Amino acid sequence: MPSEWRNVTVTNEQGDSAQLDVRISGIGGRADHGGDVQVITGGGGYNELWNTGRWHNAPTPCIPTGGLNGTSYYVVWFWLVPENAGACATQAQFDLPELHFRYLSFGYELRPPNPLSTPAGIYRGSQTYTIGPGLDFDFGDRVLPVGNTVTLNFVLDVDHILKVEVPPGGNRVQLEPQGGWQGWLQNGRKPTRLFRDQTVNLWASSQFKMTLECGAPMGNTCSVRNAAGHQVPLDVAVTLPPGLSDAGGRLVNRLPLRLDGSGTELFQPSRYIDRKPSTLHFEVQADSVAQMLEQPGSTYNGDVTVVWDSAI
Template structure:
């Protein structure tokens, strides 16, 4: 019996310990926001190599200070799911942590975004650049509780219009006797800002959160077509990333931003009509040979094309008649083969991996030397040239007096965006 009682007592202690541990494990409450941006090259503005913000704008940037937001390159979101409530009164002259305090992650923070198919990783940077709320309080005391009696007296609305350093007021509020909407800008790496009332406020609460964010995105011209996704999570509460002081406690303690960057590139080659059939000729044509019997020293053709490119690409050859790393032309009657050299000149704005312009760069079957071409700007229908030539020391072998010969062969030039 004693042994049984000891076992039951031990079991009770074990159950009590498990119950205590479970009671201390509180689930995290989280807010989420999707941030969407896209890049698609714009022929009307080829110098603009930036992502466009596609996240629906709400709040003050949408309906109240749009020009100011555009000039600052910020976007606002009004999150009506956010709540924060005071756990005690806010007293006149209170220190910042016991007043209406606002501290946001205003410093730049990096996050990784990953291509959903290739696994390529790029870095996005984000910072919170503004903060606002709808705040409410009972009446009395009403909004005039924020008036400082002075001397000199400072009106309650002026304090919320002007903001408090390091935050910067936007001169925007909307108010009733018990409610105010306000919005302040937050400079980079700013600390906490806020203010204490002139009259005790027994209860105070925020019924939404309004914030501006600023993005630094990768250079889309170096990214692959497709979607890149990633997320960053901020903490909320006293001493956290979003810190509203020790009196105002948010209902949620995490805020997650889910990023989706969509990249849609252009790579288009336009060859003029008849340009697929390349005829090699001597300089000035065949007249010198036909009339004077003077053998040509060059057989060549420069074929122009128009190129539109906003992404990296590589080039190489496929040949009907290979000749080492080049292609060849075949003469069936004589059974004679001559090598054909192919090279490319790309439009201005495109460079190789060493950031050098591309002028008569040899195109080879294995693609060596043409593994990477990249745009510095969006190149829109700019002319380039394919150069075809039989090496000089082989031309004499092709031309025999009194003998008709016809050399031919198919050459496929490949522009490949899968780099």
């Protein structure tokens, strides 16, 4: 039996390809010998026709499953086949007037492609085995098949998820100094920066990128402005949960999001991310805060859109 691993290329309609491995891991069926073994052997049953116990125990290197059924005319069996087993052979102790396999069955083992690195789609591929003396399935030089090939057709459906869950109220982000505004209101201590960390929950099973869109762009980032039109930059960064890395394989910690998308073109999972917390960091730097404090009584607003995009 072809118990060694063989590579099968599977391809989807978009032309993406992946590789799975397959091997034959079991063999069985019904063998008919066409005569009464009790007459041939003097009354020992079907197993007597072969080296003692070979159908029940399986010839090495095959492994028995513990089951055997049949009569003095036929036997139904199934053996397990280890990797790279080669031949599993048992020798008849008498000449047989006839031997044929009424039917055959086999088991196979698969090593599918890693779905985390496989684009979504329906993948198809096939593996063909030959049957006959000296071929993939070889049942002896005098056992000839009705058909000399068997083809396994594989269909793999890869369906990815990319989902972001923003908690209630999480779309309204209020920037504050460290410890709140009490230091400014009670002691006149000027804040050095304004920030807010917003947690969102993330599901991801494949690659994605992140982009930034702004209501009022300023340079390569967003901004907030007051009613008088005074505008300061608003920095946005992201921290992703363990199991996600950037294109260089690094963990993602406070990675800046920019309008041109640089640095966030590719994030890839090493495992399935199932509702893990991710953090968006919003911050106005110290020099900009100093400018804002020169506009007393002002309220600064801005719109920021963060996009998680599975189209790489």
